Amino acid sequence: xxxxxxxxxxxxxxxxxVDALMLFEVGVSAFFLTMIPLAILGFCIxxxxxxxxxxxxxxxxxxxxxxxxxxxxxxxxLVMYVxxxxxxxxxxxxxxxxxxxxxxxxxxxxxxxxxxxRSETNELHVxxxxxxxxxxxxxxxxxxxxxPEFRIKQDVLPGRYTELPFTPNKVGEFNLFCAxxxxxxxxIMIGKIVVMEPEDYEAWLAxxxxxxxxxxxxxxxxxxHHCAGxxxxxxxxxxxxxxxxxxxxVPIQAGDEIRFEVADEAYIRDSILLPKEKVVAGYExxxxxxxxxxxxxxxxxxxxxxxxxxxREISQ
Ligand code: CUA
Numbered sequence: 001x002x003x004x005x006x007x008x009x010x011x012x013x014x015x016x017x018v019d020a021l022m023l024f025e026v027g028v029s030a031f032f033l034t035m036i037p038l039a040i041l042g043f044c045i046x047x048x049x050x051x052x053x054x055x056x057x058x059x060x061x062x063x064x065x066x067x068x069x070x071x072x073x074x075x076x077x078l079v080m081y082v083x084x085x086x087x088x089x090x091x092x093x094x095x096x097x098x099x100x101x102x103x104x105x106x107x108x109x110x111x112x113x114x115x116x117x118r119s120e121t122n123e124l125h126v127x128x129x130x131x132x133x134x135x136x137x138x139x140x141x142x143x144x145x146x147x148p149e150f151r152i153k154q155d156v157l158p159g160r161y162t163e164l165p166f167t168p169n170k171v172g173e174f175n176l177f178c179a180x181x182x183x184x185x186x187x188i189m190i191g192k193i194v195v196m197e198p199e200d201y202e203a204w205l206a207x208x209x210x211x212x213x214x215x216x217x218x219x220x221x222x223x224x225h226h227c228a229g230x231x232x233x234x235x236x237x238x239x240x241x242x243x244x245x246x247x248x249x250v251p252i253q254a255g256d257e258i259r260f261e262v263a264d265e266a267y268i269r270d271s272i273l274l275p276k277e278k279v280v281a282g283y284e285x286x287x288x289x290x291x292x293x294x295x296x297x298x299x300x301x302x303x304x305x306x307x308x309x310x311x312r313e314i315s316q
Contacts, residue, residue: 012150098131105143122191127201144180218305246310
């Protein structure tokens with residue numbers, strides 16, 4: 001408007017929808033913000049002292065007015081509620097085939113790991129038009145991953161994985177901010193999102209620093225941390241096998257009962273750091289804890305490896 005951008009560019013599939021909702025809400029607010037002072041001003045002038053107007057029989061109540069001021073705002077609020085809720089569910093919907101990229105926030109940088117092996121700092125390269133799902137965690141305090149041109153923001157929490165799905169729809173470079181005050185250098189915890197044509201992205205993934213895939217790195221760590229000794233090969237120690245376990249329900253011994261829990265990223269992370277909390281039914285709680293021994297980046301690699309075992313048959 002007037003050559004001055006009031007809003008950032010719209011660079012994701014959801015951006016224009018978020019803007020539409022926001023403009024509607026601003027419009028409703030602006031309407032009441034204008035009408036109420038205008039009414040006050042009008043009455044002030046009309047009924048000012050000394051003005052000769054009819055002041056007899058002022059109405060004590062009006063049923064039609066009451067109905068209007070109850071039904072009107074309620075209808076408007078419901079429109080906003082339904083609209084925003086539908087948009088929220090649309091944004092967080094799990095699109096099948098979305099590529100998962102891991103993000104670790106720490107004071108004061110963003111670390112990004114692509115499953116194909118390439119990693120980067122304070123930058124995120126993604127292909128245009130393809131759905132992406134960020135799987136994020138923090139090494140220290142609460143951060144927030146904020147992409148204004150994509151109209152999305154998600155807190156990044158220590159000890160938990162949060163998700164941020166989006167589909168970029170414009171090639172270019174866009175802003176990445178940390179939107180949660182996280183210490184002295186919070187203001188420099190910024191970066192950029194580079195949206196590329198799919199072919200360029202494939203080429204970029206294969207460029208220098210590509211190294212082995214995230215899952216292969218994870219397998220190395222799996223052996224290094226002696227996980228392999230119990231969880232695969234000749235089992236001298238009794239431990240559950242991990243092939244095919246990812247995203248499947250796992251039986252957990254809870255007192256005398258057995259309950260089931262899906263082995264998602266969070267479950268696997270907990271099982272590595274707090275193995276005695278959730279012991280798989282039929283096994284002894286003998287696994288040592290790896291708390292404070294494996295970095296968040298390495299945990300994500302090990303999880304990627306266990307995930308890569310998802311479709312493998314159990315080989316005895
Ligand atoms: Cu990280 Cu602010």
